[in-house]
Amino acid sequence: MAKMEDIVSLCKRRGFIWQGSDVYGGMAGTWDFGPLGVALKRRIMNTWWNYWVEGRDDIYGVDAAIIMNPKTWEASGHTATFADPLVECNECHGRFRADKLVEGANESISTEEFKAQNAKCPTCGKVNWSDIRKFNMMFQTHVGPVDDDSSIAYLRPETAQGIFTNYKNVVDTIYPDLPFGLAQQGKAFRNEISPRDFILRDRECEQMEIEYFVNPADWKESFDALHDAYHKFLTEEMGLDADLIHDFEVAPEDRAHYSKHTIDIMFDYPNGQEELMGLAYRTDFDLMNIQKASNKSMEYIPKGGGERFVPHVIEPSIGVERLLLAILSCAYKEEEKDGKKRTILALPEHLAPYRFCVSPLLKNKPDLVAKAREVYDLLRKKYGNVTWDDSGNIGKRYLKQDEIGTPKCVVVDFDTLEDDTVTIRDRDTTEQVRVKIAEL
Numbered sequence: 001m002a003k004m005e006d007i008v009s010l011c012k013r014r015g016f017i018w019q020g021s022d023v024y025g026g027m028a029g030t031w032d033f034g035p036l037g038v039a040l041k042r043r044i045m046n047t048w049w050n051y052w053v054e055g056r057d058d059i060y061g062v063d064a065a066i067i068m069n070p071k072t073w074e075a076s077g078h079t080a081t082f083a084d085p086l087v088e089c090n091e092c093h094g095r096f097r098a099d100k101l102v103e104g105a106n107e108s109i110s111t112e113e114f115k116a117q118n119a120k121c122p123t124c125g126k127v128n129w130s131d132i133r134k135f136n137m138m139f140q141t142h143v144g145p146v147d148d149d150s151s152i153a154y155l156r157p158e159t160a161q162g163i164f165t166n167y168k169n170v171v172d173t174i175y176p177d178l179p180f181g182l183a184q185q186g187k188a189f190r191n192e193i194s195p196r197d198f199i200l201r202d203r204e205c206e207q208m209e210i211e212y213f214v215n216p217a218d219w220k221e222s223f224d225a226l227h228d229a230y231h232k233f234l235t236e237e238m239g240l241d242a243d244l245i246h247d248f249e250v251a252p253e254d255r256a257h258y259s260k261h262t263i264d265i266m267f268d269y270p271n272g273q274e275e276l277m278g279l280a281y282r283t284d285f286d287l288m289n290i291q292k293a294s295n296k297s298m299e300y301i302p303k304g305g306g307e308r309f310v311p312h313v314i315e316p317s318i319g320v321e322r323l324l325l326a327i328l329s330c331a332y333k334e335e336e337k338d339g340k341k342r343t344i345l346a347l348p349e350h351l352a353p354y355r356f357c358v359s360p361l362l363k364n365k366p367d368l369v370a371k372a373r374e375v376y377d378l379l380r381k382k383y384g385n386v387t388w389d390d391s392g393n394i395g396k397r398y399l400k401q402d403e404i405g406t407p408k409c410v411v412v413d414f415d416t417l418e419d420d421t422v423t424i425r426d427r428d429t430t431e432q433v434r435v436k437i438a439e440l
């Protein structure tokens with residue numbers, strides 16, 4: 001398995017991911033995606049959207065505002081309970097998440113349990129801690145020109161609430177058959193106490209969430225179906241190695257406040273096993289809270305007749321950054337053959353930032369360059385994500401394209417001018433075949 005530092009170094013060197021606000025010394029917990037990183041990220045998000053929304057007839061998309069009426073977070077329980085256990089070192093005043101300093105601990109760790117472990121401060125090495133206090137992770141802002149308590153609002157900590165608050169709009173307008181899902185992709189913000197492990201735990205991340213509304217009698221059937229479908233999606237569409245994915249049933253005392261049954265899908269990242277995504281049975285917790293707080297009915301009227309009811313919800317939720325890091329961990333490989341080393345990003349072809357790289361064998365031969373440009377334009381028209389490379393020698397170009405994950409390099413040489421064939425070189429096997437341009 002790849003080492004985290006190798007992945008971070010490749011991401012930085014090749015323009016995938018940089019620390020946010022790098023030029024000013026960085027901003028902890030934020031990341032900027034460069035040309036290759038954003039291409040990969042968009043392909044992941046587009047593949048997700050095509051698979052879950054466009055590829056099914058029971059899931060519809062929404063795109064809600066990031067700043068929502070603060071009543072949203074009262075009703076959802078986030079104002080009261082979206083908090084992590086914070087401890088402060090009384091010596092150096094470093095602040096940390098208590099549960100991350102004690103092996104096997106979870107968010108509900110008490111001051112007594114924490115102190116009994118004698119954990120050392122990761123910064124100064126001393127053992128002199130404050131009591132644990134709950135630290136709410138929502139970022140506050142003010143909306144409008146008045147800067148007082150009446151204008152407080154929050155950057156959403158999950159995209160889910162933008163779905164729940166639109167459930168009624170969707171039922172009143174398109175009235176889908178139950179069960180149906182609503183899907184959303186978008187930014188979520190959490191003032192994490194200890195952002196860490198590259199893009200794994202960020203203060204600003206991108207979520208892809210589905211709220212799947214069901215008849216309460218059928219929740220388990222839908223839960224299991226979504227669970228199976230997600231495993232299929234992660235391995236077949238995202239190229240994750242099935243051996244690195246593990247289901248973990250979350251114990252009742254560790255579940256989020258809204259959940260009655262949760263499976264965390266864990267992934268063996270280079271720095272250890274972490275949550276990749278969650279699948280939660282949220283019951284009618286959210287719709288009931290919205291019904292109460294808004295005084296509007298969230299009941300669904302069954303189309304074939306029968307009693308109206310408030311649907312229950314199954315929620316598969318995944319973060320784009322965590323998925324992207326899992327994909328990079330599986331794709332990163334180093335190889336040595338005949339004394340020559342190369343790094344390969346063996347990304348699935350449909351996720352690679354560039355599908356093809358087109359080159360003239362030599363860049364100082366105008367007729368080769370002109371022919372290669374023709375091939376480049378042809379492939380770009382057909383596939384879009386095609387890159388041009390005429391730097392250095394052909395061997396160096398191959399090494400660079402292997403490292404950024406381009407599955408095929410197309411080379412135009414002197415034979416091309418005679419017979420309209422090109423060489424296609426494969427990233428994973430390094431094999432080369434000769435193909436007619438018309439057959440590309």
Ligand code: GAP
Pocket residue numbers: 157158159160190192199200201202203204205207209275276277278315317318319320321322
């Ligand atoms: N709506 C449910 C919800 O937000 P969550 O377990 O807090 O549940 C869901 O988050 C997913 O979002 C996680 O499994 C993870 O993939 C991603 N995620 C959450 N917090 C994150 C963070 N600080 N940085 C990166 N990804 C995060």
